[in-house]
Amino acid sequence: MVAPILEVDSLCKSFGGVHALRDLSFELHAGEILGLIGPNGSGKSTTVNVLAGLHSATSGHIRLGGRSLGKLTEYQRVAAGLARTFQTASTFGAFTVREQVTLGATVTLKSNPIRSVFSFGGADPEGAAVAERVGEILKLTALDAVADREVSTISAAQQRFLMIATALASEPKVLLLDEPAAGLVVSERAVLADLIRAVRSSGVAVLVIEHHMGLIMEVCDRIVVLNFGSKIAEGSPEEIRNNQTVIDAYLGEAA
Numbered sequence: 243m244v245a246p247i248l249e250v251d252s253l254c255k256s257f258g259g260v261h262a263l264r265d266l267s268f269e270l271h272a273g274e275i276l277g278l279i280g281p282n283g284s285g286k287s288t289t290v291n292v293l294a295g296l297h298s299a300t301s302g303h304i305r306l307g308g309r310s311l312g313k314l315t316e317y318q319r320v321a322a323g324l325a326r327t328f329q330t331a332s333t334f335g336a337f338t339v340r341e342q343v344t345l346g347a348t349v350t351l352k353s354n355p356i357r358s359v360f361s362f363g364g365a366d367p368e369g370a371a372v373a374e375r376v377g378e379i380l381k382l383t384a385l386d387a388v389a390d391r392e393v394s395t396i397s398a399a400q401q402r403f404l405m406i407a408t409a410l411a412s413e414p415k416v417l418l419l420d421e422p423a424a425g426l427v428v429s430e431r432a433v434l435a436d437l438i439r440a441v442r443s444s445g446v447a448v449l450v451i452e453h454h455m456g457l458i459m460e461v462c463d464r465i466v467v468l469n470f471g472s473k474i475a476e477g478s479p480e481e482i483r484n485n486q487t488v489i490d491a492y493l494g495e496a497a
Contacts, residue, residue, distance in 0.1 A: 245308065247272045247447050248293075248324075248416050253302035255285075255292050255471075262288040264472045266302070270416065275438060275448045277458040277479075280468035281492050286451045287329070289468070290418050293449075294326045295319045307415060321349045323415030327405040327422060339396065339404060340389040343379055346411030347372045376411060382440060383407040384433060399430045406437065416447045423454045435461050455493070459483065467492065 246269035255263040263285045270276050278286050291297045293304060295316040304311045311319055325346075337345070351368055380386040383403045388396050393404065402422060409417055419438070423431050431454065438461050441448055452458050458465060459479045467475040467482060469491045475482060482488055 244271060246270055247307055248449075249303070249305040250289075250293070251303040251305070253289070253292065253304065254300045255288055255297060256300045262471050263292065263300075264470075266468070266471075266473055268466050268473065268476065270447045270449060272415070272447050273442055273445050274464070275442050275450060275462045277462035277465040278449060278451045278468065279453075279455070279458055279465060279482075279492065280474075283470075284468040284492075285471040286468055287420065288471075290326060290420050290449075290451060293418060294324065317349065320412050320414075323413070324418070325409035325412045325414035325416070326418035327402075327409055327420055329421040329424060337393050338390050339385055339393055339400075339407075340376060340380065342393055342404060343376050343385075343407045343411050344372060346408035347376065347413075349412045372411075375413075379407050379410050382410070383437060399426055402426065403434075403437070406441075410441070410446075414446060416449065417441060419448060419450045419452075421451060421453065423452055423457050431457055 248270040250266060250268050253263055253266040254261070266285070266289065268276070278289060280286055288297065292299050295311070295314060299312065306322055306324055309322065311322065311324070314322060351372070377386070380389050383406055385400060385403055385407055388400060393401065396404070402425070406419070406422065423434055426434060435457060438448055438450065450458065450462065462479055464477065465479060465482045466473055467488050474491060475485045475488045477485070483493070
């Protein structure tokens with residue numbers, strides 16, 4: 243079996259006397275979409291924040307491509323290949339869409355990032371390569387038509403796609419999507435589903451935290467279910483849909 247790109251082993255996180263994560267373990271392979279679901283307060287966002295380095299783990303291990311991430315900062319984890327989006331739009335309103343996506347690529351540059359990205363002081367070969375990659379990402383995320391508009395002028399849905407585009411510009415091995423469908427209408431969720439599949443097809447592993455069960459069941463290869471900080475189930479969408487423990491804890495009889 244091919245080794246997983248992301249390994250989460252016995253992960254625990256406590257805030258004072260509150261145990262937000264308890265002995266959480268799962269794996270994610272390249273080119274796979276894994277859903278992470280559960281009731282509010284189940285530990286989903288804590289999981290992403292610990293993986294991304296916003297919070298340090300109380301105990302346990304996180305490995306990316308076999309490399310421990312335990313001592314790496316958020317920026318270093320992005321440089322190592324672990325990128326994320328946020329529940330609320332995290333954008334720079336005065337930048338153009340193209341500039342914000344380009345900024346996401348700075349972590350991959352060997353030369354002066356600002357000069358390479360924004361071409362201060364003349365043409366730069368590395369900057370030219372970034373510009374080409376950014377153009378491809380803008381097309382992939384359906385943002386090419388608004389590429390030169392200021393971020394503050396595009397729609398809320400486009401800002402959500404912009405966060406994904408910015409994360410992709412860092413050339414991640416693993417992409418963490420935190421509630422990517424929040425606020426999207428049906429047609430926009432369909433575009434999002436196609437985008438997530440396209441990211442998977444490129445070989446990037448995707449971890450999706452989402453309350454919208456239609457999207458989760460549609461795009462995910464496997465699903466991990468949390469409740470009170472512990473994993474209560476893991477399996478295919480069909481297995482999760484019919485798991486009585488999950489139905490009782492989260493999905494309800496309508497499932």
